Amino acid sequence: MSTIAMPEPDVGILARAPQIIAALESVLSAGTVISSPEETRAYECDALTAYRCPPLAVVLPRTTEEVATAMRVCHELRVPVVPRGAGTSLAGGALPTADSVIIGTMRLREILEVDTANRYIRVQTGITNLAVSAELEAEGFFYAPDPSSQLACTIAGNIAMNSGGAHCLKYGVTTNNLMGVRIVMATGDIVELGGPLLGTSGLDLIGLICGSEGQLAIVTEATLRIVPKPEGARPVLIGFDSAETAGECVGGIIRSGLLPVAIEYMDDVCLRAVEAFVKTGYPNCAAVLIVEVEGSEAEIDHQIARIRLIAEELNPVEFRASRTAEESLAIWKGRKSAFGAMGRLGDYLCLDGTVPVSKLPHTLKRIGELSKAYGLEVANVFHAGDGNMHPLILFNANAPGELERAEEFGADILRLCVDAGGCLTGEHGVGIEKRDLMTKQYTADDLAIQMEIKSVFDPAWLLNPAKVFPLEVSQPHREAAARCP
Amino acid sequence: MQTNFTETQLADSATRRSNAILRSCVHCGFCTATCPTYKVLGDELDSPRGRIYLIKDMLENNKVPDEQTVTHIDRCLSCLSCMTTCPSGVHYMHLIDHAREYIEKTYKRRWDERALRWLLAKILPYPGRFRLALIGAKLARPFRKLLPDPRLRAMLEMAPDRIPPASENDRPQNFPAIGSRRKRVALLIGCAQRALNTDINDATIRLLRRHGCEVVVPKGIGCCGALTHHMGKVEESHAMARANIRAIIRELDGEGLDAVVVNTSGCGTTVKDYAHMLRDDPVADDAARVATLAKDITEIMSELGLNDPFHAAPLRVAYHAACSLQHGQQIRSAPKDLLRAAGFEVVEPRDSHICCGSAGTYNLMQPAISSELKARKLATIEATHPEVISAGNIGCMMQIGSGTKIPLVHTVELLDWATGGPKPRSIATALRWKREEKQVFGIEDFRLGRP
Numbered sequence: 036m037s038t039i040a041m042p043e044p045d046v047g048i049l050a051r052a053p054q055i056i057a058a059l060e061s062v063l064s065a066g067t068v069i070s071s072p073e074e075t076r077a078y079e080c081d082a083l084t085a086y087r088c089p090p091l092a093v094v095l096p097r098t099t100e101e102v103a104t105a106m107r108v109c110h111e112l113r114v115p116v117v118p119r120g121a122g123t124s125l126a127g128g129a130l131p132t133a134d135s136v137i138i139g140t141m142r143l144r145e146i147l148e149v150d151t152a153n154r155y156i157r158v159q160t161g162i163t164n165l166a167v168s169a170e171l172e173a174e175g176f177f178y179a180p181d182p183s184s185q186l187a188c189t190i191a192g193n194i195a196m197n198s199g200g201a202h203c204l205k206y207g208v209t210t211n212n213l214m215g216v217r218i219v220m221a222t223g224d225i226v227e228l229g230g231p232l233l234g235t236s237g238l239d240l241i242g243l244i245c246g247s248e249g250q251l252a253i254v255t256e257a258t259l260r261i262v263p264k265p266e267g268a269r270p271v272l273i274g275f276d277s278a279e280t281a282g283e284c285v286g287g288i289i290r291s292g293l294l295p296v297a298i299e300y301m302d303d304v305c306l307r308a309v310e311a312f313v314k315t316g317y318p319n320c321a322a323v324l325i326v327e328v329e330g331s332e333a334e335i336d337h338q339i340a341r342i343r344l345i346a347e348e349l350n351p352v353e354f355r356a357s358r359t360a361e362e363s364l365a366i367w368k369g370r371k372s373a374f375g376a377m378g379r380l381g382d383y384l385c386l387d388g389t390v391p392v393s394k395l396p397h398t399l400k401r402i403g404e405l406s407k408a409y410g411l412e413v414a415n416v417f418h419a420g421d422g423n424m425h426p427l428i429l430f431n432a433n434a435p436g437e438l439e440r441a442e443e444f445g446a447d448i449l450r451l452c453v454d455a456g457g458c459l460t461g462e463h464g465v466g467i468e469k470r471d472l473m474t475k476q477y478t479a480d481d482l483a484i485q486m487e488i489k490s491v492f493d494p495a496w497l498l499n500p501a502k503v504f505p506l507e508v509s510q511p512h513r514e515a516a517a518r519c520p
Numbered sequence: 521m522q523t524n525f526t527e528t529q530l531a532d533s534a535t536r537r538s539n540a541i542l543r544s545c546v547h548c549g550f551c552t553a554t555c556p557t558y559k560v561l562g563d564e565l566d567s568p569r570g571r572i573y574l575i576k577d578m579l580e581n582n583k584v585p586d587e588q589t590v591t592h593i594d595r596c597l598s599c600l601s602c603m604t605t606c607p608s609g610v611h612y613m614h615l616i617d618h619a620r621e622y623i624e625k626t627y628k629r630r631w632d633e634r635a636l637r638w639l640l641a642k643i644l645p646y647p648g649r650f651r652l653a654l655i656g657a658k659l660a661r662p663f664r665k666l667l668p669d670p671r672l673r674a675m676l677e678m679a680p681d682r683i684p685p686a687s688e689n690d691r692p693q694n695f696p697a698i699g700s701r702r703k704r705v706a707l708l709i710g711c712a713q714r715a716l717n718t719d720i721n722d723a724t725i726r727l728l729r730r731h732g733c734e735v736v737v738p739k740g741i742g743c744c745g746a747l748t749h750h751m752g753k754v755e756e757s758h759a760m761a762r763a764n765i766r767a768i769i770r771e772l773d774g775e776g777l778d779a780v781v782v783n784t785s786g787c788g789t790t791v792k793d794y795a796h797m798l799r800d801d802p803v804a805d806d807a808a809r810v811a812t813l814a815k816d817i818t819e820i821m822s823e824l825g826l827n828d829p830f831h832a833a834p835l836r837v838a839y840h841a842a843c844s845l846q847h848g849q850q851i852r853s854a855p856k857d858l859l860r861a862a863g864f865e866v867v868e869p870r871d872s873h874i875c876c877g878s879a880g881t882y883n884l885m886q887p888a889i890s891s892e893l894k895a896r897k898l899a900t901i902e903a904t905h906p907e908v909i910s911a912g913n914i915g916c917m918m919q920i921g922s923g924t925k926i927p928l929v930h931t932v933e934l935l936d937w938a939t940g941g942p943k944p945r946s947i948a949t950a951l952r953w954k955r956e957e958k959q960v961f962g963i964e965d966f967r968l969g970r971p
Contacts, residue, residue: 069563073586077565077573084521084547095563122564123549142562161562163553186605187553312607375607378546382522432522433543 038442039086039467041501044133048091048114055112056092059136062104069093078137081124082184083468085384085438090117090131095139099159099217099225099255105138106253107223115500116221118249120192121163123184125374125385126466128196128248132500140191143255146170155214155231157258160191164198167259176261179206182462183371194254196464197246201297201327201370204420206262208462210245215258218244218251221493231258243488248464249499251492268296268329270366271339273346274318274353278302278403278415281322282395285419287345288326289392293338298420299325299370305377305414305427309369312376317369318353324419325370373416374427382432383414384441385425387469388452389461392422401451402426409444411437423461424452450475465503473505486512494519521545524580533800534618535579542576545569545610551602556875557595560892565592568602568612575619584626593619595889597882598750599843599875600789604850613789613848614796617749624752636671640881641753645743645760647686650715654683674887678918680716687718692739695725702732703778705820706771708764708791710784711743713914719945720914723936724783724817730939731824736777740767744782746790749797750880761794762803769806772813780810783817783932785913786880789848816845817932818854818912829862832938835947837864838906839931840897840920842913843875855912855931862938869900878919890919898923908947910934926950 048055056070069075070092079087091114094105109116115135122129131137143161150156151174158167164185168177181200182188188198194216199208206212215229229241244251275281285298301309302322310317317323328338339356346354357363369376377383390398399415406413417425426448430441449459449469453476459469473482486504489496489512496509496516504512523542529535551568552558558567565574565588574589585593593616602612629637643649657679664676689695690709697703705728709721728735741764745757771777782788790797795808837859845851859866877883877893897920901909909928911917921928927946937943943951 069565071586071588073574073577074565074588074592076577077570079573080547082546082548121549121552122569139564141564144562165553184548184550187549187551312609372607375546375548375550378544378548378608378610383546 038439039471040506041086041088041130041132041467042506048134051112052091055114055136058108058112059092059094059105062108063094063096063101067095067097067101069095078119078122078131081119081122081127081129083125083127083130083466085432086127086130086467088131088133090135090137091133093137093139095142097142099143099219102138102140102143102219102253102255103223103225105136106219106221109136110222110495110497113495113497115497116253117499118191118195118253120161120189120195121187123188123192124196124464124466126196126387126460126463126468128192128464128466128499128502130467130502135500138253140189140253140255147256149174150231151176151261153231154261155258156261157215157231157256158190160194160254160257161189164188164190164193171261175264177264178259179203179212179262180209183374190257190259191254194245194257195247195249196462199418199421199423199462201299201418203418204298205294205296210242212260213241213245213257214260216241216244216254217256219253219255221252221495221498226252229258246464248466248503250489250503251498265329266331267335268327268363269335269339269357270325270327270363271342271357272317272353272355272366273324273326273351274320275322275324275349276320276352278322278399279396280349281324282399282419284324284346284349284351285395286393287349288342289420291341291345293328293341295326295328295338295342295420297325297327297418300415300417300419301325301370301373302415304380304412304429305373305416308376308380308414309373311379312372313365313369320352322415325366370416377414377427377429380414381429383427383429384445385427385463386445386448387423387425387460387463388449388457389421389423390452390455390457392420394455394457395419395422398424398451398455402448405444405447405451409440411441411444413444418461421461422457446472467502470501470503471505473503474508479508482508490516521547521576523576529579529582534621537796538575538579538615538618541611541615542572544608545572546608548607550605550607551612554601554605554873556597556599556601556877556893557889559874560889561595566595571596571619572610572612572615575615578619579622585623590623590627590629593623595886597843597875597877597879599879600847601843601873601875604847604873613793620750620752621754622752624754632669636885637751640884641748641751641756644747644881645711647711647714650712651683651686654679654715658683670887671884674884674890677922678884680918683715684718687714687722689722689725690714690718690737692737692741695729695735697732697734698729699732701734702824703820704734704736704776705779705781706736706738706741706768706777708744708780708782708784708787709737709741710787710914712747713784716914716918717930719933720783720930723930723933723941723944724781726941727821727932727936727939728781730941731821731827733824735781736771738767738771740770744787744790745797746787747880749790758798758801761798761807762801764791765794765798765803765806765810768810768813772809777813779815779820780813781817781820782814783912783930785816785842785845785849785851786915788814788816789844792849816849816851816854816912818851818858821858821935822854826858826861826935826939828940829935829938831940832863832934832943834863834865835907836867836905837934838867838869838901838904838909840869840876840901840909840911840916841872842911842916843879845912846873855910858935859910859931862935864934864938867904867906869897869904871896871900876916876919878913878915880915883919894919894923902926908934
């Protein structure tokens, strides 16, 4: 149906499907294995709906031990495993293959330990990102990485994709806030890495696991760094009459030495969609920035005054500093709802390229030109502070050929990002969406090293098949894995 | 999302509507986070996104649904929490309603399931029959352990201790406004509520009259059709809706009406949707007129403002947001604002957006999930240490009331009390108990429920 190829399913595995399902059911508790075709269909994709394929079965364990049991069975029977959190990936990170078993973490939602003195929380990874911060609210702490899908996405998925979010400009992304993990290896062995200490000796294996997109192991428990909530935080909303000027303002703020918690960017296409949903009265202009600063009241006022000076040199259409908690919520709600609200305009592909902040004006201009050349509208909504762009290409999924054109457009934007000195993905991960562009970013040697590491963790190459590495590049590894006993 | 309907399929207005709804879904998954059944069961098939997928597959392929598909769709509470959450504006209510209707037409349920649903559809919407059934259930309650089916046990357990006699106020009549008339409103007197609790309509009528409303109980008004509508029984639900519409239109085209007041939010959600429900019906235009007139009692009271609301004790009230009010009608602050204006201290439980598990006949059809949601709701409500719980929907009141000793009232009873009406019955009873306790045990604090 579309341009990104998936491998042919292993007919041997498909033929053994009844035995595989029976083997899983025999060792797992009732209601854990889903295998009827009507039911597996609901798991055929994540939030990248252009690519769909029902899995052979879905396993929803309730404990780490059950995950291990399922992994052991799949390993013994040589069945690929696709890990899945909440299935909110925009890159197809949880796309199954017909010969694979999905192991979902959504039933692993316990909070295991909260320790504010040592500033950590230990959770099962099926818990949603927002539920972690909600648990800490009364204690005056929060978990900083906040992807826009934080209401629904799981910590497991956040770790797999090294997720960021609006507030990561100041607090860092998932890897900067992850202290320890409990993982289930492809063989079913359970391994603990790190823990509630700031530094660990030896190689940084947690760093390896974080962002590995389910290629190395399934993370079932995590120890997360928590931070005290600031005394206060307030956003300002700045409207500009051109995308480039907004881009310049971002550079100006960072250059001045200010470190806001977040600098978010939304363009007019996105504003229209959001306005229809939230009705916050966002200004009608080419682009807005949402800049959030935090600290005491005096600190906030001081930072906002400095931002106002920087912005005013660029003749903003509007400069609105929030004065109350309600106004802050209203300003943020639109941004947090942006992706879903875009659904009101039609189908979209969401990209995730990252460029150096100084290259934002140039990149935005080129995206605008490409949009005209392809005849497809593009909406930009992204974390401008760290140059993490999210162009959303609008298309009509029911119109033949439009998806393919949108995908080509998307690939051009990502090439543009790499050429500007950036990279393919800031936080969504490679998945299948950017898989075939990995050769644009990395040399053959770079990719060879990454695949060697995967082979160490997953010698049979069973975990999350056909993601991250271009199929022709990974073919020798996969063939070698198939031969090994 | 991409959809795949043929032109022939799209000729059907329900399918056309479902196609538009499915096209607006981007499969982002936000809805899973606030779905009560997903929270309890942890399977995407029991979440809106999973159900949307099942429905899409069923409708696109004109499938006779299999047992699993029906199970997952049946497990939906229709609490519509997903609609509040959805950033893309997916109208899940119309989609699930279509699916329920489709299932009812194409799928043959097991005999006991069919019998149970038939029985509920024949009893609940008819207050006379329902009252008799409640008396029977009360008598049979001591023997409930003997019943093999948990659904039947749930029904017996639902019967309240006190089954009120039919209220004279629920007969067709006009109640004149007290003082000068500000509005003329019709009251949707409901069905099951009239058998379970007559205090609610009584308090509503007193409150409205005291605030300058002439209250009409139109001849021929009855069940709004929601109960059968949610079972996919279109013929029955549309017949009931039509009867209501005719009854209201007679008043509207006669002396005129400023509003149709609804004090059971589950019914309010349905009446406000009459225009869609009866879009292909000869009464479609009248249905749309009635739908725009429908107002929850808290909406109309917010418009009117409370007169001299200082007659009640300033109790600590835990406000339970009924899903049909907060999600179905998007009414969130009005009830709380009114209660505060009436001098009550209003507290809200954590996770107030999550359903209590009542959901119409859900507590009878899905007792396991329902009782889990009830337990969670009771825990969060009791953690706020209220002296009284208030809600705007009889279903929630029955569900929560059956699990707590804290007195439970309809919001309208508190507003009536505060503006000069009688003290709500359950509060009076609880106070009496407390006084007796005080006499027997010498307990000093007579306030209710304080820790």
